[in-house]
Amino acid sequence: MLDYLDVIADIPSSAWALAERTRELLERRVISRIDELYESGEFPRDVIPELGSIGLLGAPLAQFGQASPLAWGLAMRELERVDSGLRSFASVQTCLAMEAIARFGSLAQQDEWLPRLARGEVIGCFALTEPGHGSDPAGMETRATRGANGTWRLNGHKRWATNGTIASVAIIWAQTAPESGSKGVRGFLVPANAPGFTARPLERKLSLRISASSELFLDNVELPESAMLPKATGLGAPLSCLNEARYSILWGAIGSAEACYTAAFEHVTKREQFGRPLAGFQMVQNDLVEMVDQISRSQLLAARLAQLKEEGRLRYQQLSLGKRHNVRAAQDVARRARALLGAEGILLDRIVMRHLCNLETLATYEGTEQIHTLVVGQDLTGLSAFR
Numbered sequence: 306m307l308d309y310l311d312v313i314a315d316i317p318s319s320a321w322a323l324a325e326r327t328r329e330l331l332e333r334r335v336i337s338r339i340d341e342l343y344e345s346g347e348f349p350r351d352v353i354p355e356l357g358s359i360g361l362l363g364a365p366l367a368q369f370g371q372a373s374p375l376a377w378g379l380a381m382r383e384l385e386r387v388d389s390g391l392r393s394f395a396s397v398q399t400c401l402a403m404e405a406i407a408r409f410g411s412l413a414q415q416d417e418w419l420p421r422l423a424r425g426e427v428i429g430c431f432a433l434t435e436p437g438h439g440s441d442p443a444g445m446e447t448r449a450t451r452g453a454n455g456t457w458r459l460n461g462h463k464r465w466a467t468n469g470t471i472a473s474v475a476i477i478w479a480q481t482a483p484e485s486g487s488k489g490v491r492g493f494l495v496p497a498n499a500p501g502f503t504a505r506p507l508e509r510k511l512s513l514r515i516s517a518s519s520e521l522f523l524d525n526v527e528l529p530e531s532a533m534l535p536k537a538t539g540l541g542a543p544l545s546c547l548n549e550a551r552y553s554i555l556w557g558a559i560g561s562a563e564a565c566y567t568a569a570f571e572h573v574t575k576r577e578q579f580g581r582p583l584a585g586f587q588m589v590q591n592d593l594v595e596m597v598d599q600i601s602r603s604q605l606l607a608a609r610l611a612q613l614k615e616e617g618r619l620r621y622q623q624l625s626l627g628k629r630h631n632v633r634a635a636q637d638v639a640r641r642a643r644a645l646l647g648a649e650g651i652l653l654d655r656i657v658m659r660h661l662c663n664l665e666t667l668a669t670y671e672g673t674e675q676i677h678t679l680v681v682g683q684d685l686t687g688l689s690a691f692r
């Protein structure tokens with residue numbers, strides 16, 4: 306009943322191969338230890354090369370098979386059904402790090418990094434957010450100034466970069482000074498071993514625990530001219546990558562919601578109170594119906610956005626609507642599932658509390674629910690209500 310309207314069942318078989326390989330890998334290598342990983346706050350790094358070998362990393366890029374929007378979305382759904390941290394890893398590596406290099410990098414930069422990122426031999430991160438600038442990245446304080454001989458010097462502090470401490474290369478977004486001859490926001494490829502670059506883990510998180518969330522410090526990091534992404538001029542460049550990641554989130558959230566529904570359904574059909582199964586009570590059925598309603602709408606929305614994306618007609622405002630809806634829906638499903646499991650629902654091995662905690666991050670990153678509301682509001686009215 307997870308696919309009440311046959312939205313998923315009607316997806317053509319040609320779109321399934323990547324999702325099936327992803328599910329098989331997760332069943333073989335991750336699912337049995339996800340609770341321990343969550344508890345210890347550790348990413349299963351040993352699986353990264355295998356994510357590469359099944360063709361997942363970079364899959365939507367032209368150089369690596371150009372998986373269709375549906376194929377990529379279904380794979381994201383599989384990852385997030387297990388844990389949002391897995392999907393976050395794959396979407397940062399693919400949609401933020403690799404996408405930025407593929408879209409805005411020189412051929413030399415692409416040759417140097419993309420094949421190794423696709424094989425999972427190296428990891429990338431994407432650092433836009435700063436301690437003082439999250440929803441409003443235009444105010445970023447990280448600075449890139451021209452040094453001698455055309456070199457660049459980077460100074461600043463980035464926060465919340467996913468994969469930061471395990472990355473070999475960081476995409477750093479920085480303001481360039483007008484006197485550098487390159488005004489505005491520019492992107493730089495910073496190798497993790499560059500002198501002056503430090504990555505530190507953000508610890509004691511209660512959400513997205515397996516994800517390597519990090520702080521990055523840039524203290525007079527000197528880079529050659531060739532470290533700058535030549536085609537990324539202005540804030541629109543990183544924002545365009547974020548749109549790709551939002552597409553991954555809106556599919557991933559469905560996987561998380563489906564996992565919670567399944568756990569709740571199994572529980573209420575087995576557990577008896579007052580002499581009969583919980584599933585036989587009207588209010589419990591109301592919860593189940595609300596959950597299926599939310600999941601069905603999310604599936605329909607995702608499938609429609611995939612179609613628009615395939616046709617090259619997807620607008621970023623539509624992505625905002627989709628990310629906003631599907632994350633909210635998944636949160637609602639996870640909350641209901643948590644309650645339906647009663648006390649058992651707070652145990653790690655009953656999965657719903659882990660998903661519920663992870664979904665708090667989904668509602669915040671890649672644009673908060675409020676920011677996406679403002680994006681759609683502006684699209685409807687023509688009036689910006691951001692400030």
Ligand SMILES: Cc1cc2nc3c(=O)[nH]c(=O)nc-3n(C[C@H](O)[C@H](O)[C@H](O)COP(=O)(O)OP(=O)(O)OC[C@H]3O[C@@H](n4cnc5c(N)ncnc54)[C@H](O)[C@@H]3O)c2cc1C
Binds near residue numbers: 432438441669671679
């Ligand atoms: C686990 C995790 C991983 C992340 N990974 C990355 C990453 O890889 N790279 C990266 O660059 N960033 C990353 N982020 C950062 C993320 O994108 C930001 O947290 C997000 O953009 C929100 O910024 P903020 O946290 O500074 O909140 P703020 O911008 O300070 O917002 C706080 C609250 O105020 C509200 N608000 C802000 N402005 C308005 C407004 N105009 N109108 C109404 N309400 C408003 C927001 O909706 C929110 O509720 C990650 C975050 C998390 C939690």
